[in-house]
Amino acid sequence: MENAQFKITGMVCASCAQTIEQAVRKLPGIDEANVNLASERMQIEFENQAVTPAQVIQAVVNAGYGAELAGELTKESDQHDRQAKQIELGKQKRSMISALVVAVVLMYVAMASDLHLPMINWRNTLSMASVELLLSLPIIWLGRSYLIAGAKALANLHPNMDSLVLVGTATAWLYSVVNTVIMAVSGAEQPLYYEASGTILALIMLGKYIEALSKQKTTNSLTSLLTLIPATAEVVGDSGDVTTVDVNDIHVGDHVLVKSGQSIPVDGKVLTGQTTVDESMLTGESMPVTKMTGDPVVGGSINKNGQVTYEATHVGSDTALAHIVKLVSDAQGSKAPIARLADRISGVFVPVIMTIALLGAIAWLISGQSLAFSLTIFVSVLVIACPCALGLATPTAIMVGTGKGAQHGVLFKNGTALEQLTQVNTVVLDKTGTITEGQPRVTSIETNHQDTSTVLQLAVSLEYYSDHPLAAAIVEANDQQRLPVEGFKTRPGFGLTGTIDDKVIAAGNQKLMAEQNVDVSSLSATTDRLTVQAQTLIYVASDHELMGVIAVADPVKEDSRKAVLQLKERGLNVVMLTGDNRATAMAIAQQVGITDVISDVLPDQKAAAIQQIQTDNTRVAMVGDGINDAPALVQADVGVAIGNGTDVAVDSASVILMNSDLSSLVTAHRLSHATMTNIKENLFWAFFYNVLGIPVALGVLYLFGGPLLNPMIAAAAMGFSSVTVVLNALRLNRFKVSKNERMNKMNKVAVEGMMCQGCADTVTEKLGQVVSNVKVDLDAKSATFDGDANIDQLNQTLADTPYSVK
Incomplete structure (x- = not known):
């Protein structure tokens, strides 16, 4: 498709x-x-x-x-569309003001005597009728677009709101013209409705103008995203010369220079320099992120301080921001299932209203009321009925809600996802990359009377060919030369096998060892202790003999426990789904407060596990990385992909959390509830308005001694109903992420002078005096931490040591 x-x-x-x-x-x-x-x-x-x-x-x-x-939705196309709408709004405003001014004069002429106001001494009633007729003509001309549109819709047998206005105003105006002719011929005074037809049209023009102004504000979030990209950029040539070019002329591989305070034009990877970047437009997180050589930068983010040169890796429609804009635009154009009822009613609304108006007028005429009285009923019913409010109830709220989500790092792909997330009662969380950092590290190597280096070298020689996160951790821990491997095989859910120096080498979990007939009991005491500590174990065997076991740990994200507790507070059941063994899974689950754990699940079994949960009429949201968990994300009622801010084109998920924090799921759930509540309020008002207004227009109050609804008041009420729905949707702009849902982003600095683990420990201790959650990477010669300390503060803390940061 x-x-x-x-x-x-x-x-x-x-x-x-x-x-x-x-x-x-x-x-x-x-x-x-x-x-x-x-x-x-x-x-x-x-x-x-x-x-x-x-x-x-x-x-x-x-x-x-x-x-x-x-x-393609770009900054230029958006500006062009907005300028065109501004021009159209200007014309609409001038016509509306002119029509209102003439309508006021027309009403004064027609109603001055009734209101006991000073009035012109007309020679006869025909003179006054003629003036009213002449004053009504410019209003009809100024509002002709509505009348023409209504006529076209009637001609196509698909009447719309303008058709109601056309029939109502034309009936009142033509009736008045006929009575004017009768007055000219017979001299007898006749009832006139020029002021009603003219004022109705003028008030509808006023309502439409206010509605157009309000609707324009619903697209502000999308426009704010588009304006993040600068118009020009500085490209560094091969000879080092810097040229200013249009941002659309940047190509992949170009070297782009960004100075302090400038916006980053396209996605890329830092080549030289160091700075901090505000990526709040992408992730919703206000904490600036440190960038140095090799780190990715995203187009639209703001270079706070420092100067960097980076290589463009994605340009034009391939950038992360372009993907976000497209997803938000598509979501804003989609419909939520809740809109179906309004759609069904809207499809027959106008013909039904016309029928009700006609039957109501005939009924009053038969009951003995005058033709003028029946005409008032007919016009009032046509004018007060408003299918606009029904049509705007859902899309305005979805446009504001999805735009607000993008501002906070949450992308809803469509209105269906927005609605279904509110119906979820169980959240299933993948472990790796969702609850944990997704970047495991080797914590210890236990051997079975073997050399540690030998065990690690055998494991690395196999794991080098795997793309599994645990393989990357083992390869990163190795500083020895790899051995050649023959007959390499990947066993999903088990591990790896291959032949090294004519020996069959196996590296994987306990299930692989059992399959290979490897006895692991000699290290059972050690492995039991490591498993309780939530360490993942990679057994290494040579020719069916256990060589050792490598323990790898994937640290839990800082915000995972808090997010799980908040989800539970919102009435959601939280389940962890993982391929890890039961002991490891329970250890991680205990750390974050999860009691319901499904473990030992192979990748291709996750979808079946989700399906099993759904059998009890449970609606499930599955949260995973969007790649390995794709089948499970599709099977779930709502698939939620948790990413790193750049991987936004996840086909299998309907909700994307861009900042990798699990707390964003809480934000998404709160926002979806706020949006759906807003939609229900809008639909209630739209239905209630018509349910209440149409009987009043039919004269129900008059039956019990009350007033008869004036058609002019009906016109004002109709315009007010649409504006009310749009203004209510705009209240979603007040949605804010609570402090409990915000998680400080880790800052990163380069550390100079470290030579050993003791050095790293010293740096960790010193930096911990001014910032929190310090993690020093000896191999990468870097440190990450939470906090707002700048480089000078950190170096002052390290002043009595041989180390420094930059």
Whole structure:
């Protein structure tokens, strides 16, 4: 299936969106078509080569609306669209103000005597009627776009809100014209509705203008993302000369210079220099991140201090920010399942309202009321009914909610994910990379009467060919030459085997040892102790004889325990799913407060484990790395990929947490609940407004001695209903991440002068006096920590040692 997005023009209400969707879905090869009234865009899914964009556009045109294929969403295209909307808003504003001014004059002429205001001494009532007629004409001209659109919709047998306005105002105006002619012929005074038809149209123009202003604010989050990319960048040539180029002219491999205070134009990897970078636009985390040689930088982030030269690795639509913008745009154009009820009602709303208005007017006429009275009922019902509020209830909230999520490092791929996350009652967490850092390290090597270096060399020679995280930790711990391997085999869920110096070497878990008939009992006491400490064990055997065991630990993330407790406080059951053995899994689970653990699960069994949990009518959110856990993410009701801020194109997940913190899942859950609550409020108001307003317009209050609804008040109420829905959606902009959900990002500095583990221990102790969670990497000659201390403060702390940081 292919996806495409179109810009739609001419829509005024939910009925318009329904008409367009129905027209497009009739085309061959169209699987789905969703029209977003708030963003005025349509997303379609279609079979490749089964239908062309031109055919889709023609179907929309035939339905009475305009369409064009939406190009790639960029800073330039967004600015162009916003400028075009500003121009259109300017025209709309001028027409609206002019119409209101004329309407006020028209109302004064028509109603001055009723309100006991000073009035013109008309020669006769025909003179006053003629002036009212003349004053109504400019209002009709200024509001002609609504009347023409309504007429077109009627002609296409798909009436919309403008059709209601057209029928209501035209009926009142034509009735007045006929009565004016009668007055001219007979001289008898007749009831007139010029002021009602003119004022209704002017008030609708006012409501539409305020609605357009409010809707524009729902796209602010997306626009703020697009404006992060600078217009130009400084590229360093082969000879060292620096040239300023347009950011769109940067190519992969170019060397880009970024000075203090500048925005980073495209994704890349630092070549020279050191700085701290504000990546809050990407991860939602305000703590600046230290960058030095070899570290990745992301386009759109802000270089806080220092100067770096980096190599561009991703440009244009391949950058992380471009992926984020596309995901947010797609999500804002999608529909949540909760919108289906409103869609069904909107599809028949206008014809039903027209029928109700006509039957109501006839009923009053039959009951003995005058034609003028019945006409008031007819016009009031047509004007007060508002399918706009129904159509805006869901998309406005989704647009604001998904945009707000992007600001806090949470990407919802569509409205369905946003809604389904609120229905989840169980959260299943993968262990590696989700609860833990995902960067295991070798903590000890225990041997069975062998040399430690020999055991490590055999393991490294095999693990070098594996892409498993544990393999990377073992390879990183080795400083010896690798041995040649023949017949290398990967055993998913078990380990690795191969032949070295004519001996069969096996490196893996206890299940692999059992398969290879290796007796591991000689080290059982040691392995039991390490397992209790949550160490993962890699057994190494040569020719079916145990050589030793390598213990690897993957540290738990700083925020994991806090996040698990917060999820439980929100009423969610938390389960850990891992391929580790039971003892190791329980040790990690105990550290973070999880009691429900599923262990010893092979990668291809995780989806089945999720399915088993779902059998008890349990709705599951699976949180994993988005790659190894892809089948489980797809099987879950909501798949949540936890990444590093750059891996945002995860196909198998419907929610992406960009900053790798599990606390972001709490943020996502809170935001989804806030958005769905907002949608329900909007739908309630939209339904309640019509349920209450239409009976009042029909004269129910009048039956019991109350007032009859004036059509002009009905017009004002209709415009107010749509504006209320949009303003309520904008309240989501107040959503904030609580302090408990924020996790300080680790700062990183280079450490000079370290030669041994004792040196590293000294640096750890000294730095720990001014910052927290210090972790010193002797091999990488670097240190990471939490806190706001700068380089000068850290070096002052190390002043009495031979070490320094930079």
